[in-house]
Amino acid sequence: MPDLDNLASLIRAGHPVIIIDTAEETRVVESFRHVISKVWRPLYKWSLTDGLQRLDMTLDEPLLAAAEATATLQFIKEQKERAIFLMCDFHGYLRYPMTMRFLREIVERTNTVAHTLVLIGVGIEIPKEIESHTVRVSLKLPDEAAIGKLVRDEAFLYSREHGGKRVEIDAVAFKTIVCNLLGLKLPDARRIARHLVFRDGAVGMADLPELAKLKFELLNRDGVLHFEYETAAFADVAGLKRLKHWVDQRRAIFLGENKVAGLDPPKGLLLLGVQGCGKSLAAKAIAGSFGVPLVRLDFGALYNKYHGETERNLRESLANAEALSPCVLWCDEIEKGLATSDSDDGVSRRVLGALLTWMAERKRPVFLVATANDVSRLPPELLRKGRFDEIFFIDLPDSAARDAIFRVHFDKRKLDWAEFEMDKLVEHSEGFSGAEIEQAVVSALYAAHSDRVPLQQRHLVAELKATRPLSVLMAEPVKQLRDWAQSRTVSAD
Numbered sequence: 372m373p374d375l376d377n378l379a380s381l382i383r384a385g386h387p388v389i390i391i392d393t394a395e396e397t398r399v400v401e402s403f404r405h406v407i408s409k410v411w412r413p414l415y416k417w418s419l420t421d422g423l424q425r426l427d428m429t430l431d432e433p434l435l436a437a438a439e440a441t442a443t444l445q446f447i448k449e450q451k452e453r454a455i456f457l458m459c460d461f462h463g464y465l466r467y468p469m470t471m472r473f474l475r476e477i478v479e480r481t482n483t484v485a486h487t488l489v490l491i492g493v494g495i496e497i498p499k500e501i502e503s504h505t506v507r508v509s510l511k512l513p514d515e516a517a518i519g520k521l522v523r524d525e526a527f528l529y530s531r532e533h534g535g536k537r538v539e540i541d542a543v544a545f546k547t548i549v550c551n552l553l554g555l556k557l558p559d560a561r562r563i564a565r566h567l568v569f570r571d572g573a574v575g576m577a578d579l580p581e582l583a584k585l586k587f588e589l590l591n592r593d594g595v596l597h598f599e600y601e602t603a604a605f606a607d608v609a610g611l612k613r614l615k616h617w618v619d620q621r622r623a624i625f626l627g628e629n630k631v632a633g634l635d636p637p638k639g640l641l642l643l644g645v646q647g648c649g650k651s652l653a654a655k656a657i658a659g660s661f662g663v664p665l666v667r668l669d670f671g672a673l674y675n676k677y678h679g680e681t682e683r684n685l686r687e688s689l690a691n692a693e694a695l696s697p698c699v700l701w702c703d704e705i706e707k708g709l710a711t712s713d714s715d716d717g718v719s720r721r722v723l724g725a726l727l728t729w730m731a732e733r734k735r736p737v738f739l740v741a742t743a744n745d746v747s748r749l750p751p752e753l754l755r756k757g758r759f760d761e762i763f764f765i766d767l768p769d770s771a772a773r774d775a776i777f778r779v780h781f782d783k784r785k786l787d788w789a790e791f792e793m794d795k796l797v798e799h800s801e802g803f804s805g806a807e808i809e810q811a812v813v814s815a816l817y818a819a820h821s822d823r824v825p826l827q828q829r830h831l832v833a834e835l836k837a838t839r840p841l842s843v844l845m846a847e848p849v850k851q852l853r854d855w856a857q858s859r860t861v862s863a864d
Contacts, residue, residue, distance in 0.1 A: 379410050538572055541576060642863070700740070774796075
């Protein structure tokens with residue numbers, strides 16, 4: 372609900388037009404029912420279906436049954452007592468000259484008293500003629516107490532509809548669910564809470580994955596964010612010891628389990644590396660380690676041909692990510708979305724500016740993981756110290772890491788790695804990335820299947836010898852990247 376004292380102050384100050392951009396008409400009406408107890412003015416409500424009605428007293432009939440806009444404004448202009456008029460979805464009529472003329476005379480107080488018009492609706496655009504006379508007010512999102520009451524109300528409703536059956540509520544899960552519903556509008560939070568309660572008659576930790584899914588589907592209507600249902604564990608990631616330790620050190624602080632004075636929560640990190648070396652898997656493992664949802668920002672869906680739409684899409688997506696918090700926001704191949712050029716009319720620059728502003732000013736626990744392959748295309752502003760907590764470089768795996776990668780893929784496919792000469796496989800896979808090793812295992816399995824025999828050492832060796840890894844095919848760029856990272860980044864291993 373908006374701050375009632377603020378609304379009352381705006382009315383006392385004589386603002387002729389207050390704009391509230393929302394679909395929650397009921398909340399606005401209830402807010403003004405409380406406001407009039409502070410400012411003592413008549414309260415009216417207009418809608419296309421019901422006409423003009425007085426709300427602060429009971430009347431048998433609407434004052435104006437006809438919902439014609441100009442007639443309504445003429446009625447308002449003629450009233451001699453200052454009043455508050457709630458105009459629901461009235462902004463659609465502002466394109467008509469007669470309506471605009473009446474409205475201008477009201478807001479400029481031409482032969483009329485100082486009324487207050489409150490425009491309520493979604494996507495309200497105001498003509499320039501009256502823009503200077505308007506002030507915008509946003510509905511306050513429900514706080515923790517309001518969300519907690521909402522969940523308890525839904526539990527009571529379930530009990531009443533199921534013959535008094537009591538809803539089992541886990542105290543820890545209840546607190547976590549309430550925290551995760553913060554940032555949502557009241558009707559949206561109520562729908563999700565009702566779904567969680569009514570699906571099994573309980574509020575527990577098992578509801579958290581469903582909550583994350585519902586919340587994401589609610590917020591991501593434009594398709595720019597993608598919910599990654601499958602995260603990973605660091606146990607599935609070979610090597611990266613330094614990165615794993617870094618994330619483990621910050622886990623409790625990020626989740627708010629430990630609060631240390633003067634210690635800011637972690638903001639995020641940038642993962643550079645050769646293609647196929649596990650940057651995407653590392654991003655999934657970070658989310659898995661934190662135990663929070665992973666959402667991926669799709670820069671391809673972000674861009675729009677209309678001026679200003681791309682930046683707006685980004686701002687809305689980042690706001691949605693904050694509403695999903697705590698979460699990990701993954702920007703895959705970020706250089707492709709932020710590469711600047713003279714041919715895009717400055718769109719990339721504005722996108723970069725919007726992203727940097729959000730990175731500096733965000734208030735909610737959103738851990739940003741950006742991955743990049745081509746450091747030369749990254750804007751220098753993004754690499755400046757302080758943008759990310761750390762910049763890690765994921766190099767080609769060494770012999771120990773390659774051995775671990777082979778074992779991970781053997782275990783995944785229920786193969787007994789004791790049957791293979793691991794030292795030979797490690798030797799033949801020199802210069803291979805993790806993705807290339809996995810593909811060699813897959814190809815060897817196909818070869819073994821074709822021979823109608825179980826996977827053998829010779830199949831793996833043959834595939835490894837036949838493969839030309841990226842470090843050979845693109846030797847110069849790979850060497851350039853590794854040389855650049857050696858003195859400028861922190862090794863992930």
